[in-house]
Amino acid sequence: MSKSSEESKLKNPNISDPIESLYIHVPFCTRKCGYCDYYSISSKVADFSAFYQGLQTELAATLSDIKQNNLCLNRLKTFYMGGGTPSVLPPDVMTSVISLIRKEIGFAQDLEFTIEVNPEPIGHNTVSAAIEAGANRISIGYQAKQDSLLQKIGRLHSYEDFLIIVNLIRESGIENISCDLMFGLPGQTLNDVLESAGQLIELEIPHVSFYSLILEQGTLFYKKYAAHPELLPSDDLERMMYRNLLHLFEQHQYHYYELSSTTKPGFYSKHNYNYWSTKPYLGIGPAAHSYYNGIRRGNVRSFKKWSDNPFASAELEPVNFFQAMQEYAMLAFRLAEGFSPDKFKQRFSINHPFDAELERLLNKDLISYNSNTKAYLLTEKGLDFGNQVFIEFV
Structure with a gap:
C-alpha cells in the first residue's frame, strides 16, 4: 500500500476532534513490582510539592498550546489518574490535584473519573479523599487471589486486603469498579487463574482487565526469567488461560469488548475506548503521553528532568493522515466490534x-x-x- 498524493493533503482527524480526556501519571509506588515497566519512583523519596507544582506548570503550558493552535477543549468527559500508584499521594495532595483540574478545565456532567489504587492499607484515606472530590470509578490492582502468587510477583497486599478496599469503595457509594487480573505468572496454574477470576465474578466486580505477563527489558522479572522460560507457563498454557477467561466471563454475562477487557453492561472504560478510537487526550506528569492536534507527546521518564521543565521536556511525534489510518485500523482489531x-x-x-x-x-x-x-x-x-x-x- 502506498501513500497517494491526494491522501498526503488530507489531515489527521485527531486535529479537529474536541479534546475531552485527560490522563495524569502519578509516578510514585511504595515498592516497584518485579514485572512492571511503567515509570515510577519510591514514595519514600517523593517530593509531592514538586509534583503538584510540576502539574500546575505543565497544565498551564498545555492549555496555552491548545489556545495558540485554536483547538477545541471541552469539559472533561474522561479523567484518569494512573501510575505508579495514585493512592500513595497524601489525601491533601490528591484533593489539590483534582481541584486544579476542575478549576482549569472543568468536568462534564457525565464525567468518568478513574483512580488507580493498590489494595494496600496505606492508601485508604487517599481513596476516600478522591471519591469525596469526585472520583466515580476505581481501578484496583488485584492481579491474583492466591497470596503465594502475590508474594512471588512482589505485591504488598493480600487477598484479605483486596476485600477490605472493595468494601471501603462500595461503602462510599461507588459501584463502578474495575480489577486487573494477571495470567502467565511464574508457577501459576490454570486453576489458579480461574479461581482468581471466579472470585471477581462472585464479588460482582463489573469490569475486569486481564493481562498476560510480559518480560520487559530492564525489569527484575526479565533478569530472572528471560533466560529460564521453563519457570513460566508455556505459550500453549498461556493461550489456554486466556481462552478460558473469555469463556468463564461470557458464561456470567460479561461482555468482551476489547482484547484484554470484559464488562457488565454499562461499565466499559470510556477513557480507554477513547484511546482505541484514536481520539485526542491530554497527558501530564512524568512519562505521561498525549495525543492531540495530530501530534503525540511523550514526557521524559525522569522526575527531576520533568519537574525542571515539565512541558518542554517532551518528545514530539507528528502523525500524518496515512499513519492515522494505519493506527485506526490496527486499534479497531483490538475491539470486539472490529x-x-x-x-x-x-x-x-x-x-x-x-x-x-x-x-x-x-x-x-x-x-x-x-x-x-x-x-x-x-x-x-x-x-x-x-x-x-x-x-x-x-
Missing part, C-alpha cells in the same frame, strides 16, 4: 486503502467478515496471534 469500512469512511472521509492487507489476513484465517455488522473481526486464531494482524498496519 474494523468497519463504513466507520472508517465516516472518520477519514475516504474509503479504506487496506484491501490487500485484509485479503492476506482472511486467507490466513486470522480475521473473518461479519455480513450483519459489516465489519472484519478477529477469528479464534486471530485472538491467539493478534500481533500477526496488527503488524499488517504498521
